[in-house]
Amino acid sequence: LSGMKKNALWTFQLRTFASTGSNIPTTKNFIDGRMVESKTNDWIELKDPATNEVITLVPKSTRQEMEDAVASAKRAFKDWSRTSVLTRQQVMFRYQHLIRQNMKELAQLVTKEQGKTLVDAEGDVLRGLQVVDHCCSITSLQLGETLPSVSKDMDTLTFRVPLGVCAGITPFNFPAMIPLWMFPLALVCGNTYVIKPSEKDPGACMRLVELGKEAGIPDGCVNVIHGAHDAVNFICDHPDIQAISFVGSDKVGRYIYERGSKNGKRVQANLGAKNHGVIMPDANKENTLTQLVGAAFGAAGQRCMALTTAVFVGEAKKWIPELAERAKKLKVNAGHVPDADLGPVISPEAKDRILQLIQSGVKEGATLVLDGRDVKVKGYEKGNFIGPTILSDVRPDMECYKEEIFGPVLCVLTAETLDEAIDLINKNPYGNGTAIFTTNGATARKFTHEIDVGQIGVNVPIPVPLPMFSFTGSRASFAGDSNFYGKSGLSFYTQTKTITQLWRESDTTDTRSATAMPI
Ligand code: NAD
Numbered sequence: 001l002s003g004m005k006k007n008a009l010w011t012f013q014l015r016t017f018a019s020t021g022s023n024i025p026t027t028k029n030f031i032d033g034r035m036v037e038s039k040t041n042d043w044i045e046l047k048d049p050a051t052n053e054v055i056t057l058v059p060k061s062t063r064q065e066m067e068d069a070v071a072s073a074k075r076a077f078k079d080w081s082r083t084s085v086l087t088r089q090q091v092m093f094r095y096q097h098l099i100r101q102n103m104k105e106l107a108q109l110v111t112k113e114q115g116k117t118l119v120d121a122e123g124d125v126l127r128g129l130q131v132v133d134h135c136c137s138i139t140s141l142q143l144g145e146t147l148p149s150v151s152k153d154m155d156t157l158t159f160r161v162p163l164g165v166c167a168g169i170t171p172f173n174f175p176a177m178i179p180l181w182m183f184p185l186a187l188v189c190g191n192t193y194v195i196k197p198s199e200k201d202p203g204a205c206m207r208l209v210e211l212g213k214e215a216g217i218p219d220g221c222v223n224v225i226h227g228a229h230d231a232v233n234f235i236c237d238h239p240d241i242q243a244i245s246f247v248g249s250d251k252v253g254r255y256i257y258e259r260g261s262k263n264g265k266r267v268q269a270n271l272g273a274k275n276h277g278v279i280m281p282d283a284n285k286e287n288t289l290t291q292l293v294g295a296a297f298g299a300a301g302q303r304c305m306a307l308t309t310a311v312f313v314g315e316a317k318k319w320i321p322e323l324a325e326r327a328k329k330l331k332v333n334a335g336h337v338p339d340a341d342l343g344p345v346i347s348p349e350a351k352d353r354i355l356q357l358i359q360s361g362v363k364e365g366a367t368l369v370l371d372g373r374d375v376k377v378k379g380y381e382k383g384n385f386i387g388p389t390i391l392s393d394v395r396p397d398m399e400c401y402k403e404e405i406f407g408p409v410l411c412v413l414t415a416e417t418l419d420e421a422i423d424l425i426n427k428n429p430y431g432n433g434t435a436i437f438t439t440n441g442a443t444a445r446k447f448t449h450e451i452d453v454g455q456i457g458v459n460v461p462i463p464v465p466l467p468m469f470s471f472t473g474s475r476a477s478f479a480g481d482s483n484f485y486g487k488s489g490l491s492f493y494t495q496t497k498t499i500t501q502l503w504r505e506s507d508t509t510d511t512r513s514a515t516a517m518p519i
Pocket of ligand 1 (some may be wrong): 028168170171172173175196197198199227228229230232233247248249250252253270271272273303404406420432472477
């Protein structure tokens with residue numbers, strides 16, 4: 001914790017040594033505006049991925065604690081949904097400022113629990129902050145529509161009104177950004193919230209809700225509960241929860257989508273990915289290889305928009321050895337070490353799974369152009385490190401191609417033509433992101449029009465839209481009909497109320513009641 005600011009230490013002191021039978025600090029629930037020690041007997045050990053030392057115990061919140069969180073959000077909704085939009089906007093302005101002020105400390109929390117490098121962790125916070133920036137425009141975003149004189153003396157207008165209590169379930173890979181995709185937008189629309197962060201790294205989310213309180217978010221408007229299956233089932237089934245935002249893996253997301261929908265809730269679920277980069281022979285070679293290496297191995301490949309699959313078209317395949325040379329130069333180290341390019345993966349289990357997928361590729365005939373399996377990191381021998389790894393001659397029927405590896409492994413395929421590359425990508429079930437590298441506008445245009453993927457980069461390896469747009473992963477990478485943030489996000493967290501009103505100065509002289517539809 002050295003180097004952290006005073007208020008960060010306060011957070012940690014709040015995680016006092018609980019009745020866990022150990023002296024390891026605990027992560028609290030956040031209920032009704034207070035950090036609350038869980039009464040559970042069931043704790044999850046959270047280990048620093050660089051050392052595998054236990055740094056906090058995360059509770060599986062009890063049923064009563066989860067009920068308390070929803071009840072608190074339900075109570076708070078009454079007043080919060082009636083506050084003026086300017087009040088909610090002012091809270092967002094203060095929140096925006098506080099997140100920016102505490103960016104370094106938030107990044108340190110991310111690195112400590114998640115493992116990514118500090119600069120990358122700052123990016124994690126920044127991309128979340130940009131959603132808060134966008135929320136500050138709520139006075140324009142939440143405008144309804146009006147049409148005067150739809151009939152004689154009759155006007156129609158619409159309001160975008162909040163839903164009630166909403167809930168979020170987040171993955172481990174962006175512990176700051178993804179909570180910030182969810183509760184700020186829900187809140188600024190007038191909803192209240194219960195969030196269940198990943199049990200693997202809830203620290204940044206805890207600090208973010210503390211900062212929210214400091215910014216003036218009233219008690220009860222945002223609550224945090226912890227756990228995995230039981231907490232998720234609780235959210236899917238609770239009658240007072242109106243909508244669920246989920247980001248995470250396919251299996252869990254589909255389950256939540258089905259269970260939540262069956263219970264009448266709105267659900268938006270961002271799921272897994274397999275993002276392909278197409279490298280045309282006319283591409284700018286330097287730029288393309290630099291971008292590819294960063295996008296494949298940044299965050300140790302644990303990004304849903306990581307460029308994990310490269311398709312070299314025609315003569316471009318001659319660049320593969322150079323790609324490997326560049327990837328080899330990346331420095332693998334603990335995330336807080338200043339010159340680290342990539343940190344560890346989240347857990348020993350994740351590491352084993354990634355190693356197995358590399359091995360399966362080799363067994364099925366892929367060529368290991370760069371092997372990062374035996375990387376040793378001095379001083380962090382127990383960490384979950386894997387160095388950049390490149391498998392070439394990969395075929396679509398191989399396990400390493402079919403599975404989302406979620407580690408620092410780039411699968412390389414080749415195609416003779418652009419059509420062949422497009423066909424390959426469109427046959428893949430996922431539709432999260434893709435990119436083409438070319439200097440030819442017509443090639444880029446053909447690609448953007450014919451590819452069936454929700455987010456496309458042209459000479460941009462990770463085309464994540466800024467929050468004035470929406471995150472539009474498609475096909476197997478998304479379930480629901482309103483995407484995260486942007487206009488879609490606003491639509492997800494509001495419902496439309498349409499008012500048709502008739503104001504007539506003089507009373508009617510017609511005494512016959514109309515029983516037929518007006519024509
Ligand atoms: P995960 O699905 O394992 O976990 C996500 C959440 O679900 C966590 O809060 C976890 O506690 C909960 N959960 C896990 N297993 C559960 C179960 N069996 N029953 C009920 N709840 C369960 O995902 P992860 O490993 O934390 O994150 C990585 C995945 O998330 C990758 O597949 C990645 O592509 C995806 N992801 C997608 C996006 C996107 O925008 N498309 C963004 C980030 C991550």
